[in-house]
Amino acid sequence: MALLFSDAFFPPRSTCHRRRRDPFDVFFSDLFPVETAIPMKISKDEDALNLSVDVGAFKPEELEVNIVGDSIVVEGNHSSESESGSVERRFVQKFKIPDDVDPESIQSSLDANGKLSVLARTKKPESVQGEKRKIPIGFSK
Numbered sequence: 001m002a003l004l005f006s007d008a009f010f011p012p013r014s015t016c017h018r019r020r021r022d023p024f025d026v027f028f029s030d031l032f033p034v035e036t037a038i039p040m041k042i043s044k045d046e047d048a049l050n051l052s053v054d055v056g057a058f059k060p061e062e063l064e065v066n067i068v069g070d071s072i073v074v075e076g077n078h079s080s081e082s083e084s085g086s087v088e089r090r091f092v093q094k095f096k097i098p099d100d101v102d103p104e105s106i107q108s109s110l111d112a113n114g115k116l117s118v119l120a121r122t123k124k125p126e127s128v129q130g131e132k133r134k135i136p137i138g139f140s141k
Contacts, residue, residue, distance in 0.1 A: 038091045040074075049101050049120045053093060056114025065108040065118060071096050072106065072118060098122075
């Protein structure tokens with residue numbers, strides 16, 4: 001009985017380096033695949049904001065880019081059926097629009113490699129845009 005509870009059967013936690021896979025996960029992994037997030041690359045410079053998402057697994061008609069409140073929402077919905085079964089794929093990426101980005105300038109494009117790009121211009125302060133603005137001078141005694 002003491003052998004059952006010894007370190008031979010239950011090694012201390014510090015010696016376990018890998019997480020053991022659950023037999024249920026191994027057996028059913030083909031039937032219930034784990035959802036993985038589609039990575040979004042974000043780059044911003046002084047002139048523009050650029051979001052890019054690899055959506056090669058989706059057809060153009062299965063994609064949507066919307067502005068919802070103060071966020072850009074990119075969605076993809078795919079479903080297909082065959083004799084052996086059906087496949088459904090869905091993703092939603094949400095990105096908050098920064099305050100210095102002009103929401104009216106947001107555009108999206110899809111290239112032949114399945115890369116969806118969302119581009120928006122940043123707002124320039126009024127003084128940088130070339131407009132003259134008078135600043136009053138206050139006097140103090």
